[in-house]
Amino acid sequence: MSFGEPEGYDDDARPRPLGRRGRSRAVAAGVCLVLGMGLIGGAVTGSWLAGDSDEARAHTGFAAAGSMWHSVPVDRLFPPTVQGRGAGPGGADRTWTRVAVAPDSGCKGAFDPLLDKVLAPVGCRRLLRATYTDATQSHVTTVGLLFTKADATRMASLARRFDREHLDRRSDLMPRTHAAKDTVADGFGARQRASWTISVLTDAPVVVYAVSGWADGRTVDTPQPAEEAVRSGTGTAPGQAGLGHDAKGLADRVERALRKNAGSASEQPS
Structure with missing residues (x-):
């Protein structure tokens, strides 16, 4: 007897391994983190280049x-x-x-x-x-x-x-x-x-x-x-x-x- 990944169901009621959703969420979170850091870094760089300091x-x-x-x-x-x-x-x-x-x-x-x-x-x-x-x-x-x-x-x-x-x-x-x-x-x-x-x-x-x-x-x-x-x-x-x-x-x-x-x-x- 072998044990597979636990299954869930998609929107059409078809079986789907639950582990895939976890991996998808992790990838999405990583992408958001990278984009967020890029936006913050861009804002800081833009402020420096604009010469906004006293x-x-x-x-x-x-x-x-x-x-x-x-x-x-x-x-x-x-x-x-x-x-x-x-x-x-x-x-x-x-x-x-x-x-x-x-x-x-x-x-x-x-x-x-x-x-x-x-x-x-x-x-x-x-x-x-x-x-x-x-x-x-x-x-x-x-x-x-x-x-x-x-x-x-x-x-x-x-x-x-x-x-x-x-x-x-x-x-x-x-x-x-x-x-x-x-x-x-x-x-x-x-x-x-x-x-x-x-x-x-x-x-x-x-x-x-x-x-x-x-x-x-x-x-x-x-x-x-x-x-x-x-x-x-x-x-x-x-x-x-x-x-x-x-x-x-x-x-x-x-x-x-x-x-x-x-x-x-x-x-x-x-």
């Missing part, structure tokens, strides 16, 4: 900012008129009007030798500058955008050095002005510098700076960094005149415009 977006924005010196119109980087709501002493509103734009250039001779040495580690790709005056034409301010050759690591290193050594407050590291002939800024030279600010960005390969002074050409014996000149109760001439507010206010707004333009550029399809 790191990828930050890298894209950094790269986009570095090319804006030739891809963004000057009126978007240095608007003809800049509104500074609450940017003046005591929270007063300020309005600055652009009086000159310097031709884009390299950095040779653009900075005093010591500042040039401090900025050397990030290199110079291009320098853009514009000069503004306030509504009363009593003050003039040059704003600059130094587009560097550095990557994010080197920009972060320079920013840390500026912060650690307070380089943005040293009067021997003041940026130079852009004096334009036949404008209110005609006499705006090295000895007329009264207040300044320098900001090393870490989310873009750019150094933003501004330097302000009086439009009447008066010389300044003791310039004051903007961070100190904007403090309430300061008794210095640049502070009381609001020249620190001019430098800081314009630099802040140009920096905001830069970031806005960089964001727009990085969102455009390639």
Whole structure:
């Protein structure tokens, strides 16, 4: 006597070994498992290839900012008129009007030798500058955008050095002005510098700076960094005149415009 496989019945009531259904179910389960793993792996790979991470977006924005010196119109980087709501002493509103734009250039001779040495580690790709005056034409301010050759690591290193050594407050590291002939800024030279600010960005390969002074050409014996000149109760001439507010206010707004333009550029399809 021999024993065969136990039988069941199919849909037509015909005998069928029960073991076959078990094997069929095992094969089907294996196929489902393989398909499921493939779908999961594909989703993860697709997310990675799409560059959906914050790191990828930050890298894209950094790269986009570095090319804006030739891809963004000057009126978007240095608007003809800049509104500074609450940017003046005591929270007063300020309005600055652009009086000159310097031709884009390299950095040779653009900075005093010591500042040039401090900025050397990030290199110079291009320098853009514009000069503004306030509504009363009593003050003039040059704003600059130094587009560097550095990557994010080197920009972060320079920013840390500026912060650690307070380089943005040293009067021997003041940026130079852009004096334009036949404008209110005609006499705006090295000895007329009264207040300044320098900001090393870490989310873009750019150094933003501004330097302000009086439009009447008066010389300044003791310039004051903007961070100190904007403090309430300061008794210095640049502070009381609001020249620190001019430098800081314009630099802040140009920096905001830069970031806005960089964001727009990085969102455009390639």
